[in-house]
Amino acid sequence: MSNNCGSQITSLGIVGFGAFGQLAALHLGQHFEISAYDPSPGLATVAKQLGVRLTSVHAVSQADVILIAAPMSSFEQVVSEIAVACKPGALIVDVGSVKVVPAEIMRRLLPNHVDIVATHPLFGPQSAGTGIEGLKIAVCPIQGTRHARLAAFLHKALGLNVIMTTPEYHDQELAVIQGLTHLIAKVLLRMGPLPTRMTTKSFDLLSDAISMVQHDAPEVFEAIETANPYAETVRRQFFDLAASLSVELENSIKDTAVQ
Amino acid sequence: MSNNCGSQITSLGIVGFGAFGQLAALHLGQHFEISAYDPSPGLATVAKQLGVRLTSVHAVSQADVILIAAPMSSFEQVVSEIAVACKPGALIVDVGSVKVVPAEIMRRLLPNHVDIVATHPLFGPQSAGTGIEGLKIAVCPIQGTRHARLAAFLHKALGLNVIMTTPEYHDQELAVIQGLTHLIAKVLLRMGPLPTRMTTKSFDLLSDAISMVQHDAPEVFEAIETANPYAETVRRQFFDLAASLSVELENSIKDTAVQ
Structure with a gap:
């Protein structure tokens, strides 16, 4: 240029x-x-x-x-x-x-x-x-x-x-890529300080992922989650799958208790 | 030995x-x-x-x-x-x-x-x-x-x-460390194949974390989520925080639309 x-x-x-x-x-x-x-x-x-x-x-x-x-x-x-x-x-x-x-x-x-x-x-x-x-x-x-x-x-x-x-294809992919990373990071940060002692390799990777986005300006999170037209659908899918997994696990605990 | x-x-x-x-x-x-x-x-x-x-x-x-x-x-x-x-x-x-x-x-x-x-x-x-x-x-x-x-x-x-x-202290820490890693991995795997093209560094780390646990035997997930006495509390905290974040984001979108 x-x-x-x-x-x-x-x-x-x-x-x-x-x-x-x-x-x-x-x-x-x-x-x-x-x-x-x-x-x-x-x-x-x-x-x-x-x-x-x-x-x-x-x-x-x-x-x-x-x-x-x-x-x-x-x-x-x-x-x-x-x-x-x-x-x-x-x-x-x-x-x-x-x-x-x-x-x-x-x-x-x-x-x-x-x-x-x-x-x-x-x-x-x-x-x-x-x-x-x-x-x-x-x-x-x-x-x-x-x-x-x-x-x-x-x-x-x-x-x-x-x-x-294209803008459309970009926003579709990024709704998953950035939408989910920032969403998970936000939820984990709200859980308070994460343990650092008995960590597994996969948890260390997860912690690294979070620490990379946790200092992003609040506007970045806002833009990713609310200005991407596909973000709401991806978010809803994540929350729905999380909720149904939660129900499955509670039922599995009840089954074990009954046995 | x-x-x-x-x-x-x-x-x-x-x-x-x-x-x-x-x-x-x-x-x-x-x-x-x-x-x-x-x-x-x-x-x-x-x-x-x-x-x-x-x-x-x-x-x-x-x-x-x-x-x-x-x-x-x-x-x-x-x-x-x-x-x-x-x-x-x-x-x-x-x-x-x-x-x-x-x-x-x-x-x-x-x-x-x-x-x-x-x-x-x-x-x-x-x-x-x-x-x-x-x-x-x-x-x-x-x-x-x-x-x-x-x-x-x-x-x-x-x-x-x-x-x-001690067993108690171990299970408390691991309820967060393994409980959350496996929970997040399970939800993301259910979302289907994740995008691999326009990925960010933090999403790559998240994908790596998932791929490390996705081949674990189903019994491992079962044990982590249902045989750890502290896992249910951690899981509930994660789902509750996710749900309240979801509500905040939907409200924020409505506010933007009204302005």
């Missing part, structure tokens, strides 16, 4: 400079000149460390490539602000955990003269601790043709494992 | 020659002369490979050390058969996933002239695939004083990480 206009460095505007926006800046700094917008205070130091210029949403929206890393709750508002400021030919990319709803919003609000690609990096600051090479990213073409070039950049320049898909 | 009678090899009798009895024979073959009893047919080949003599429960019960690796459903019957045949001074050890009920049965049925130690190796054929060094075993002294010598053997000769505990 860099130097795609002769010798001129491509500009990247990040809207939403939270944990993921910062991770993106860390890995994209050598390829782009980065500006970022975030309404939260106290981001000056980290922005400086990452060589990122903090500015207005309007200024950020004039970059060649715009990365939307804002929470679902403000997503529609953010896209409508970008829509009035973005340049013809801009490439607009989002990075949220769900894809159907954001893709619909971007397609509806953004002008026809921009390219739109919906993505979901299947990792976060926690799992990218030792680098991002080999990690997975789902890429959904929404508008325009530059998704192929973006995919090549993600694969060649960042070493990511690119999975081309 | 070996050569504890001068130059004579200590005899070990395994009652129950299933997956765990065979794993025990594999790791204890160089320390003991092993015989085994199992009512199931078709074990001659594996017994021969492991250098184990298959014989009657009465003959096996006359060994210096008796290892009970029988399922919970036949545990009381097995112990009563050992009780009438075992030699004074024998060391009797069980290896099941629960400890309160088996310890009570062994204490009640076995004669006063034997030593009894209840153990739970926190691993199985699946997790011991690359050897058992460093793996955990819970050890509960029940009768006599030879638990200390057994613990030293398990640590020094087999390289196991020995955790001394």
Whole structure:
């Protein structure tokens, strides 16, 4: 993606400079000149460390490539602000955990003269601790043709494992993958501190899985469980199967007691 | 444990020659002369490979050390058969996933002239695939004083990480550790084949945890969930927390829809 206009460095505007926006800046700094917008205070130091210029949403929206890393709750508002400021030919990319709803919003609000690609990096600051090479990213073409070039950049320049898909197929798979992981993690965390002494290997793996998602922002859980149109069905299936297993086990205990 | 009678090899009798009895024979073959009893047919080949003599429960019960690796459903019957045949001074050890009920049965049925130690190796054929060094075993002294010598053997000769505990404390911790792992695995397996493409690191860990326990014998699940006196409480807590989280999420979706 860099130097795609002769010798001129491509500009990247990040809207939403939270944990993921910062991770993106860390890995994209050598390829782009980065500006970022975030309404939260106290981001000056980290922005400086990452060589990122903090500015207005309007200024950020004039970059060649715009990365939307804002929470679902403000997503529609953010896209409508970008829509009035973005340049013809801009490439607009989002990075949220769900894809159907954001893709619909971007397609509806953004002008026809921009390219739109919906993505979901299947990792976060926690799992990218030792680098991002080999990690997975789902890429959904929404508008325009530059998704192929973006995919090549993600694969060649960042070493990511690119999975081309559609918002619908993505949300169906992720309703199980993220929906269940976060649901189970949430329930186990509410059970209080888990034992650490007489643990089995499988329980250790389960604990590791939980600790990877327990520090995710509450908005991530909210988005995964409520903004994915398939999450409710998967959740209901999990709860129903759990309930019927519970009944089976209570009956089996009664049978044993009667014998 | 070996050569504890001068130059004579200590005899070990395994009652129950299933997956765990065979794993025990594999790791204890160089320390003991092993015989085994199992009512199931078709074990001659594996017994021969492991250098184990298959014989009657009465003959096996006359060994210096008796290892009970029988399922919970036949545990009381097995112990009563050992009780009438075992030699004074024998060391009797069980290896099941629960400890309160088996310890009570062994204490009640076995004669006063034997030593009894209840153990739970926190691993199985699946997790011991690359050897058992460093793996955990819970050890509960029940009768006599030879638990200390057994613990030293398990640590020094087999390289196991020995955790001394009581049946009650063991079952409390394991109600969470194994109870929850197996419960979650069972529910997820009933959901059908899990997605493997757009997986996150935390979901991969969860899948690994499940695949470690999914091939366990049905008796293991049964024992963990119904023969552990604390399992029902833990299970109920998990199901209740899951149900209240489910309600919270449905309400949160309704709130979003209303806004």
